[in-house]
Amino acid sequence: MLKKVMEGVHTVAVSGHLRPDGDCVGSTTAMYLYLKKCYKNVQVDLYLDEVPDVFREIKGVGDILHKKKDVAYDLFIALDCGDKERLGFAEEIFDRARKTFSIDHHVSNRNYGDENYVLPDASSTCELCYNLFDKEEIDRDIARSIYLGLVHDTGVFQYSNVSRSTFEAAAFLITKDIDAPALIDETYYKKTYSQNQIMARTLLESFLLLDGKVIVGSVSKEVLKFYNVTTKDLDGIVNQLRNTKGVEVALFMYELEDGIYKASLRSNKEVDVNAIAGLYGGGGHIRAAGFSMPGTAHDIANNVAREVEMQLNRIR
Incomplete structure (x- = not known):
């Protein structure tokens, strides 16, 4: 071809x-x-x-x-x-x-x-x-x-x-x-010391939704500045979140500019995260996708969790 x-x-x-x-x-x-x-x-x-x-x-x-x-x-x-x-x-x-x-x-x-x-x-x-x-x-x-x-x-x-x-x-x-x-x-x-620090902080401050089916981590512009890292230093965080036992979907967000977040989604077996990302103008793969949208990190997390719950309910 x-x-x-x-x-x-x-x-x-x-x-x-x-x-x-x-x-x-x-x-x-x-x-x-x-x-x-x-x-x-x-x-x-x-x-x-x-x-x-x-x-x-x-x-x-x-x-x-x-x-x-x-x-x-x-x-x-x-x-x-x-x-x-x-x-x-x-x-x-x-x-x-x-x-x-x-x-x-x-x-x-x-x-x-x-x-x-x-x-x-x-x-x-x-x-x-x-x-x-x-x-x-x-x-x-x-x-x-x-x-x-x-x-x-x-x-x-x-x-x-x-x-x-x-x-x-x-x-x-x-x-x-x-x-x-x-x-x-x-x-x-291999990660730099600063990359390990920002990953550690994200994991420490992450939280669970839907009885542990969804894990959420986020990084603000202020935190990026504090650790002197850029968005290129955030690779691997969403996958580490996904590795949490019992989790079906991992959501990781970082602030691109004031009030606008880039979100990455990963799923393990059941949820089509491409379908969820598509609702917000994004896309990707069934098990890995992303999107960008305005709002607070908690609002975005709640929106994603709602869509995950709807998919899980249909499966069951």
Whole structure:
């Protein structure tokens, strides 16, 4: 499919969603490196938001452009992005491109590209990149990028989105001489002292709703400032909340600006959090989703808890 999309193309822009995570960084850099290698006469530019420091050693991150060029690209490839509005400043580049291609695994994706490769059951967008690439052209750097996304969007291969094809992809990638344990440790597990502090405070101040079925944690702008951290330092908190015994849904919120919160939802087995996020203009996956909305943290928590309760009541 990628070969067909690339026919007659001389300029390509590659981008992903705002506040890029491991799968976004992995899939965009993998695509960037692959196109640079396989289509040497094609101009390829990578646009992305600021990436977390833990991803700085991934090849291609140093080439990221944060300001748009005055170019109408032949092709825009959007990766790991459920809708074009989440492209941020790159949305304008998307709109000007002569052809667009969306590669994604979010169930909320509405096939907004001219061409679309959207498989909600896939573990990650990186797994979809692996499917599209000629395996003989996947070198060590491309393999590291793809493996990064597999690791981060599966919680190190523990989430329900993992399938046989995910493990087959991982098995192939480690044959490319990547140091898989180091990549996992450095980008997924290791935290700075400040990151551990903010996580500890969030866990300490978290509270339970619905007889322990929902756990809620939040971070205000004042707390972020107190610990001298940014929103990029909050990765992993919602998953740690989800690990609480007896919890079905974890809700983690942080204040983007005065009275506006970014909320992340995770569920274990029963609740479709994508459906809940969709009520507030967000989306994602059945077991992992997010949204942004104005209000207090407690108001948002109560709204989410009400929707969780309705779903649980229907199941029972």
